Amino acid sequence: MPTVNIYEAKTHFSKLVDTAASGTDIIIARNGKPVARITTLEQPQKPRYRLGLLEGKGWMADDFDAPLSDDIQALFEGSSEEE
Numbered sequence: 584m585p586t587v588n589i590y591e592a593k594t595h596f597s598k599l600v601d602t603a604a605s606g607t608d609i610i611i612a613r614n615g616k617p618v619a620r621i622t623t624l625e626q627p628q629k630p631r632y633r634l635g636l637l638e639g640k641g642w643m644a645d646d647f648d649a650p651l652s653d654d655i656q657a658l659f660e661g662s663s664e665e666e
Contacts, residue, residue, distance in 0.1 A: 584607070584609065585610070586612050587610070600621065
């Protein structure tokens with residue numbers, strides 16, 4: 584791990600951040616004694632879902648995709664039989 588003094592860290596901060604982002608930790612020292620570290624942040628992993636996890640847990644009516652009755656169809660189309 585490279586060690587830099589505070590003055591150098593202030594002068595080259597963006598370059599040091601880029602170096603840390605690429606995976607190299609940087610130690611910041613004051614009077615030759617380490618006081619801080621610049622390191623990468625670990626990205627939280629998104630939960631992974633297994634496909635088919637709920638297979639067989641639900642059901643669908645046999646007539647789910649059957650045509651609607653004329654009365655219900657008329658309601659969806661905005662017309663009524665009273666006209």
